[in-house]
Amino acid sequence: MIRSLRIIAANPLSLTGLILVLLVVLAAALAPWIAPFPTHNGAIVDFAYANQAPNARNWMGTDLVGRDIFSRILYAYQISLLLGVVVLAIATPIGTVVGLLAGYLGGWAEAVLMRIVDIFLSIPPLVLAIAVMGVLEPTLTNAMIAVTAMWWPWYARLVYSIARSEREEGYVLAAEVIGAPTAHITFREILPNCLPAIITKMTLDMGFVIIIASSLSFLGLGVQPPTPDLGSMVAEGARYLPDSWWLTVFPGLAILLAVFGFNLLGDGLRDVLGVDE
Template sequence: MIRSLRIISASPLSLIGLILVAVIVLAAIFAPLLAPFPTHNGSVVDFAFANQAPSARNWFGTDLVGRDIFSRILYAYRISLVLGVVVLAIAVPIGTLVGLFAGYMGGWTEAVLMRIVDVFLSIPPLVLAIAVLGVLEPTLTNAMIAVTVMWWPWYARLVYAIARSEREEGYVLAAEVIGAPTRHIALREILPNCWPAIITKMTLDMGFVIIIASSLSFLGLGVQPPTPDLGSMVAEGARYLPDSWWMTVFPGLAILAAVFGFNLLGDGLREVLGVQE
């Protein structure tokens, strides 16, 4: 652990990513304590301070009904991180198992599973998510389902490539010679060698999941008002540019900070875990 932190801290950009991610996660966890106006995460209105520019009272200004944008961004980070964690918690196991058994077993199993993966990968991710939400009601839960549907094939493709290259290695052949079952070889022998690449991709993907989720909310297909979401906040403020610039700029910068932080941290983890490009 200490060695890993030393490697990350040796790279200024990776260290910046680690700090950004830590700040964002802590801000989301302690949002009720850090938000100047914690009640502004809902349908509260305060017309006396409506559409106010950034000030000492409201650091990031207020929206059209007087809600503090800084407070809403803290709560929006909660939504984004929860969505990212849930999506990856579902997509990673599904994609990993599909790729693992397709790569190791080969034959018709490989052909069938990877053709299914290819079908999903042939559709642009955002289009696939929009199609799913076109059938389902736009809610946070359904947004998670939509993003998960488009995300698992990427892990299947990643793990498939690793498993296919590992199945001819000596330790796998030795396990086959002694009669180890297929499940044991796949899960106990090959899978551990896939984890560095999986963990690195998960870190990088947190930023991409936040972008996709924000894009869906921007289009009105994700988290619905009055629940604060970075994408919907950008969409709402975009209608009042350039006069009320703070309504769009600060939520946009919040998205940028999250994506930037996870990408830099992912690059650092790639070096720590020795994952090849």
Template sequence: MTRALRIIASNPMSLAGLLLVLLIVAAAIFAPWVAPFPTHNTAVIDFAYANQGPSARNWMGTDLVGRDIFSRILYAYRISLGLGIVVLIIAAPVGTVVGLLAGYLGGWTESVLMRLVDVFLSIPPLVLAIAVLGVLEPTLTNAMIAVTVMWWPWYARLVYSIARSEREEGYVLAAEVIGAPTAHIAFREVLPNCLPAIITKMTLDMGFVIIIASSLSFLGLGVQPPTPDLGSMVAEGARYLPDSWWMTVFPGLAILLAVFGFNLLGDGLREVLGVDE
């Protein structure tokens, strides 16, 4: 841990990413205490302050019904980070198991599983997510399902490429010679060598999941009002540009900061864990 922190601290950009991610996570966790107007994450209406620009009272302005945009961004971070975590803790294990079995077992298992992966990868991710939500009702849960469906193949492809090269290594051949079970070799010998790449990818993917989730909400297929979501806030404010610019600019910057932070942190972890480009 000390070595990892030393490597990240030696890289100003990675350190900035770590601090930015920690700040965003802390803001999301403590939103009820940090937000100036914690009740504005609901269908609150305050027409006395409707559609006002940034001020001492409302640092990032207000929306059309008088809700504080800064407060809603903090709560929107909760939704985005929560969705990203749920998607990745489902998609990463599923894709890892598929890629590991295909890469180590080879033969017909490899052919069947990787052709299935190729089918999913042949469809543009956002299109696949929209197709799933076209069948399901646009809710937060269904948005998670849609993003998960489009995300696991990338982990399968990553782990498959690593496992396929590892199966010819000496430690794997030695385990096979002494009669170790296939499951033991795959999950106790090969999998640990895949974990650094998986962890790095999960960190980088948090930013991409936030973008996809925000894109779905922008199209009206993700989190539904009055629940605050960065994508839906951008979509709502876009109708009133350029006059009410703050309604779009600040939620858009919030997305940018989250993606930027996770990308910088992911680059730092790649160096810490020794993952090849």
């Protein structure tokens, strides 16, 4: 652990990513206590302070009904991180199991499973998510389902490529010789060698999930008002550019901050875990 932190600390960009991610996580976790106006995360109006530019009272200004932008961004981070964690917690195991079975078993299992994966990968991710959300009601839960539906194939493809190269290694052949069951070989022998690549990809994907989720909300297909969401906040403010620039600029910077942090941290973990490019 100490050695890993030293490797990250030795790289200024990786260290910057770690700091940014910690700031985002702490902002989301401590939102009820550090938000200047915690009640502004819901259906509340304060027309006396409506559409005000950044000032001493409201550091990032207020929206069209007087809600504090900074407070809403802190709560929006909760939604973004929750969605990212849930999506990856579901998509990663599904894709990993599919990739392991296809990569190790080969034959008809490989052909069937990887053709299914190829079908999903042939559809642009955002288009697939929009198609799913077009059928379902736009809610946070359904947004998670939509993003998960487009994300698991990437893990299946990653793990498949690793498992396929590992199935001819000596330790796998030795396990087969002593009669180890398929479940033991795939999950106890091959899977540990896939974990560094999986962990690195999960870190990088947190940023991409936030972008996709924000894109769905920007299109009105994700989290619905009055729940604060970075994508919907950008969409609401875009209609009033350039006069009320703060309505869009600060939520957009919040997305940039989170995505940039996870990407830099993922690059650092790639070095720590020795994952090939």
